[in-house]
Amino acid sequence: MMELTRKGEYAIRGIVFLASRPPEQVCLLSDIAAAVDVPPTFLAKIFQQFSKIGLVKSYRGTGGGFVLGRTPDRITLLEVVEAVEGPITPNRCVIKEGECPRDTSCNVHPVWVDVQQQVRDILNSVTLQKLAQR
Amino acid sequence: MMELTRKGEYAIRGIVFLASRPPEQVCLLSDIAAAVDVPPTFLAKIFQQFSKIGLVKSYRGTGGGFVLGRTPDRITLLEVVEAVEGPITPNRCVIKEGECPRDTSCNVHPVWVDVQQQVRDILNSVTLQKLAQR
DNA sequence: ACTAAAAAGACATTATAAGTCTTTTTTATG
């Protein structure tokens, strides 16, 4: 239960690797994929998502590739995970008020709110800088 | 991400309802299903799982049905969830040592261990008694 | 024997995950 998908795992591996490289060095997707052992075509999709929200910056054409969108100390694991997996939602009812008709009277509901909060807090407290250091 | 399945949600609803009933009262599966708005055949499967590990006690034949296997203050939400969803595993690598070849050197690994611990702690601190009170 | 109920197992359907393939767009460089 509550398992990260491969996509999420790959996303983390890829961007942590990128964070471990010299700051201004443009990295080829194919090199990243090889380094972290992920199917290149799959990682491409993931980095496209990163690029759209600015987590990474991409350069197209000859000499192109990827760099981090921000310094690694300002990117958290939470952002990375939510970028590809969507929001942390231990149960439907925490997505928004009224998702479940029972939510006002339900004693279980606050537990899921708590779980969501704790998990978000943990992931938010971890930066790529921390993860990239050896 | 990290979303409880319907099965898990239904399982909780069902057993919480059972916990809210007078202790020795034998409940029909069909009644429970109707009360918590779950497909009866699906809930049957769930309660079979409960029964196997003793979370509930079942009586077959005429006058049969279900009662809690223990008093509601000694059943935690963690047990209920893990009974039907399996262990809380935010990522493969926390299942057991060596699941991921990188786990010894990986800086992300301890984060997932932490998440697992926190979630288990929260769910383990909630009893059916708490959940069943109105 | 008859009936009420859960247990067991096979089956069906749908949704999501996981990954591939092809085509298009962008850009540096000779």
Next chain:
DNA sequence: CATAAAAAAGACTTATAATGTCTTTTTAGT
């Protein structure tokens, strides 16, 4: 400007898991 290198975009597969349903069997009370 032609070419090649690289990411972006979109369509497509395939595998796995979620969400049930249906039928038959076992058990137990009357």
